[in-house]
Amino acid sequence: MALKLPIYMDYHATTPCDPRVFEAMAPYFTEMFGNAASRNHQFGWQAEEAIENARKQVADLIGATSKEIVFTSGATESDNLAIKGVADMYYEKGDHIITVVTEHKAVLDTCKKLEKRGFKVTYLPVGSDGLISPDDVKAAITDKTILVSVMHANNEIGVLQPIGEIGRVCKERGVLFHTDATQAVGKLPFDVNGLNVDLVSISAHKMYGPKGIGALYVRRKNPRVMLVPMIDGGGHERGMRSGTLNVTGIVGLGKAAEIARADMESDSSRVFSLRERLRKGIMDEIPDVYINGHAEQRLAGNLNVSFAYVEGESLLMGISDIAVSSGSACTSASLEPSYVLKALGVGEELAHSSIRFGLGRFNTEEEVDYTIGRVNEAVNRLRELSPLWEMVQEGVDLSKVQWAGE
């Protein structure tokens, strides 16, 4: 098969819709367009049936029951609903929430908002491998703790937090446990009971479904979790999320969940071998490349590496026919390098030099090999252009240089 450019290797940002998902959705745009809340005609019934089918597909993927699935507009909304919903429901019981410094902004900014309202939030630090210790969670829990929120897989460095152990700690202490599993669900086995999680955020477009649709798992038994809704209206989704259901999106999420469940083993082993091919290809050929985050305990498709003495955005420009992302400040509007890498204690200069490769279902070996060649070429060229590389070759210790500053 001929190589088609540009190559997409940014599967943590979003994934293409699987053609099987798109096909399942299509009739719900034009023919079966009913409102699932229309109780008295064929169109409504068809839509409702499709919704309930999708609800079952999503529940089956995570070992839940259909009634525990609340459809939302995506994982950001799910995170907001889980955290604010619990805070508003249980504030009389306590005002303390525990989360982690490397969480997605959807969790961090939600927690910050709650802090302004008087809640107290503990932000647990991570080790240099990006992981937290369940003992730290245990130690941080107080009588006032109402929620622990820890992501499953990190969106930048792909590391997998010890969710099962944290779940056990929370269960022992009777504290609700939310996990933003956006990057993990559909890619690795996930069972809400085995992991003792009470709330789980899910997104369709990270697992080959459409954008604008997601779900929140809300435990109904042992314990029964109650949430104060953020959106009021017609009382859809058992009152937890009003608004006419996005039938096409939900059908797509359901189909994506069904495919993910059926193909999980073959998909993940294929993606893992592509990732390893990429990792070896890059690290064997290029000196001074560092992996960010735990080397093994990470998503199969994630490779986050820093190419010392080369700035990330300039490297992206050098491999412009390959879509990847960088933790460099220059790729963000804020001019700050990745807060996740900073939290790991990665030096700022290496944070500026980081590239995130996100491999997925539709990548091929040819694409990986092409990428290795292009990255190698671009890194060599940029190092020839780099005063830092030159200084290091001359034996200068960069940490001892007194930089003139800006």
Added chain:
Amino acid sequence: MAYSDKVIDHYNNPRNVGNLDKKDPNVGTGLVGAPECGDVMKLQIKINPETNVIEDAKFKTFGCGSAIASSSLATEWVKGRTVEEALTIKNVEIVKELNLPPVKIHCSVLAEDAIKAAVRDYQAKQGTTEEKPGEVAAQA
């Protein structure tokens, strides 16, 4: 973010990459920025002491495409100018020439600083100012 054609051109074909002999009394070296900030520029100029004209210029830059383009352009602009003329180059002219967006203005500021630092180093070597030769450049 989309880059202007001129930034892409300088990135793909950077002008005057390389080194001049930093020990040469007629060469001034400026090293500005810091790795933690994501930008380091080294700009060198070679001056004819008779005419005070910059006869050659070289650069190396660690930084984004706009930083590389700004320093590449700076080497083009200083060549053939007198030291005094080179000091009149303002970052806003670089911004204009390369169509840099607001978030990249600091790249042009750094390029202007690099020119000034190189001139200062040259002047210090020549003994035409009070300053001692640039310590940073000496370590580079």
